[in-house]
Amino acid sequence: MTAARNRELLALVPVAVLLTAGFAGVFAQENAQLGNLSLIYGAYFLAICIATHIFLRIRLPNADPYLFPLMATLTAFGFVMIYRIDETLARDQANWFVLGLILFALTIYFLRDYEVLERYRYTIAIGGLLVLLAPRLPGIGQQVNGAYLGVKIGPLAFQPAEFTKLAIVVFLASYLREHREVMIVGARRVLGVTLPPLKHFGPMLVVWGASMFMLVFIRDLGSSLMFFAAFLALLYVATGRFSFVVIGMAMFFLGAWFFAATVPHVHDRVEIWLHPYNDPAGNGYQILQSIFAQADGGLFGKGFGQALITVPGSGGTALLPAAQTDTIYSLIVNELGLFGACGVILVYLLITARGFKVALLASDGFSKLLAVGLTSVFAIQAFVIIGGVTRVIPLTGVTLPFISYGGSSIVANFVLLALLLLISDRARREAAEPAGRMAALGSPA
């Protein structure tokens, strides 16, 4: 158990080095000399990481040793990128990081027995869906680029979709844990297609309905896609029926196609994706600039702080719109090139691998499904936004987890990490004590 935590501590060293090197790079670029401020930033970050590490050592000694350092890598990386875009934003982000870690600690402290989540699954689901509606409420709702994504209460702004994704994963993991057997056994073949039993078709329709609802009502194509994909991933893992996934995908694309034809906002997004050059200075501006920024990066990139984000001499007209959020990946490609971008994708892939490892080790159905769900939703979120800015899919406004600027994203993803570590701690503890467990189950002799 201490071995795991020692590995975690060791893995944090490169994070600190990376962060310090990154800040040093930005400073060197901006002041043409290396200030010691970069070292201070690096030291602060490392101190916070070590505090977190000590907390984990005490509370979750068996948890996966790589998840936290990997996520810290992304956070450190995000810091440097945001710092390079705007110093004040980086300070905000640092505050969110601290708040995120506080919620991370609270989650670990209070949800040690995370099965309680199962008991409240309907409350959690309904609550999650209700906050999703908040952006449409007059007074607190905010519309950004035609989508209703944000809520602003006084000085505090947040994006409910980031939290809803956690709620939905918890609900689905719990629901599918309970019903997976009947869904498999009760499945029927109709016209050569295996369908889930009608009784359980209902909840599937509800999730589908919720996704479509998000598409139309809050116009959030990205989150809609993310939720539904996470749902399909869970459905597949829970039932092992690939046909269910196919049916679900067909339903989603049918719905999306229908709304793309009828809802102007969705239609626009798809149009821009397919024909960005039709309106290069208007609708197509963001995606085209995103791609042009990448073209400018080449294999090794232009270096930290070298990319153009605004049009020089224009008084701040964006050359790469939403560089700190939506298009941060394009900025990474621009400054660090294809190699840097592949590094980032590799970190996401490693986190996904560790997350699934947690799921594989977990012994009970809920833990397994919860780990799969959390990991999937995380990986899919990364895919949706990176895919968006590279024109694999239509560009929608979700954040790049741990890298993009945004409080809700950071905080929600640290809670996600906390839950994964909770599951991991238990799974690995049980795996490490097979004798004890056997004894508890009663020996065959």
Add this chain to the structure above:
Amino acid sequence: MNRQIVKLFAFIVVLFGVLVGFTSYWSVFDAKALKEKEANKRPLLEAQQIRRGRILAADGTVIAKSIGKGKGSEKRYVRRYPEGSLFGHPIGYSFVRQGDSEFEQFHNEELVGEESEFESILDQILGHSQEGNDIVTNIDTEAQRVALADLEEAGFGAVVAIEPSTGEIKVMVSNAPYDPNRVPYELNKLNTNKIETPLLNRATQGLYPPGSTFKVVTAAAGLESGTITPETTINAPGSLEVEGTPLNNDFNEDFGPIALDTALTNSVNTWFGQLGQQVGQDQLFETMEKFGFNSTPAIDLPSDEVYDSGVYEEEHLLHRNDPVDLARLAIGQERLLATPLQIAEVAAAIANGGKLMKPQIWNRVIDPDGRVVDKLDPSVYSEPVSGQTAEELTTAMEGVVSEGTGTNAAISGVAVAGKTGTAETPGNEACGGGENENQAWFMGFVPADEPKIAIAASVECTEQFGNDIAAPIFRDVAETILNGE
């Protein structure tokens, strides 16, 4: 469920693989095409952020420099040309929106300090930003000034001066000139001005009938092929029937049997017409091509801004197997067109003992730390004639200036070798269709025994002859350069 989890992971690996694929497509494989997209202003904006190097005349006069505006990431550079229209040709201009031309375009990489990927990574680590190199040219500021002033008085046209032994371009002017500083504001106006065509560098793009200056090439072909020696006489009647139409001397003057010296001194058409026929098309074209005709001069200017000289049929160049009127070609008529640069190269080759050097405007590249990183290494372009032929031609050309048709080019105390040319261009639309319009030329070099400079001057649409209007320009420019030595 574990099997499904593994499969799901495999699926996510595939998804991420797609992301890597798309990223590499945009950032590497399709990058070049994307950078050329109309909607992509990034390359232009980035070019604006690099301090482009200066361009200097041989004496250190600043021809072009970049001025910084704004601070930090807002910083950008704008090109300034302190001498205005004096160096508009051949230096050209470089602006973000209007693009670039001439020398600025040809030497773009040195001026912006283009680096290899490795060097630029090193610079990133060291925190250097890309900076351009300065280029010192061979241009003689005073001579350039004199040439432009003379030409502005004489009419539209061009002057080119080359140092024979190195190929260094000392003067290149074109009238009408333009001020590159005005390009951002009135490029369209400059482009659509069909009468003055100020953006046209007449030195490299002005295709004119070379007239009698071409007789030097014919004589070179005759001597080099052994068809004649300086002593060989050819009977030169007042008029000669060639291909059904008479070829006349001025005032139909009958010279009788004369040798090269007399023929060149008096620019006798019937003598050179017959020589051309005796030399034959193969030999005449071979000599022409060695002097640089029928190919783009190897000067450091963009190849689409330097025209080939030769016999034109519409837009096409004729070659040695195409039917041409040899007698008229031999005296610089037919459909022969030549640029002032080409004619200056003919003079320079003879001046340099028969060796034509590559004409070059640049002299050296100096990096931001003041180190010379590249220097012009004069190289031979071709050897159109032997040293002996060059000497014989020089003697004949000296006669032109001392006692013949080019006396206005004479400089006291120095022997000048040269040749006039006056091509009749009646009804030329560019000249307003007047009946008495000529293309007036003078080409030559000085001092004849130890040439320092070879010059061609050409004036469009003039009623005067080469000796009256072009030779004085030659003389003024030559004197300026000789005095400056």
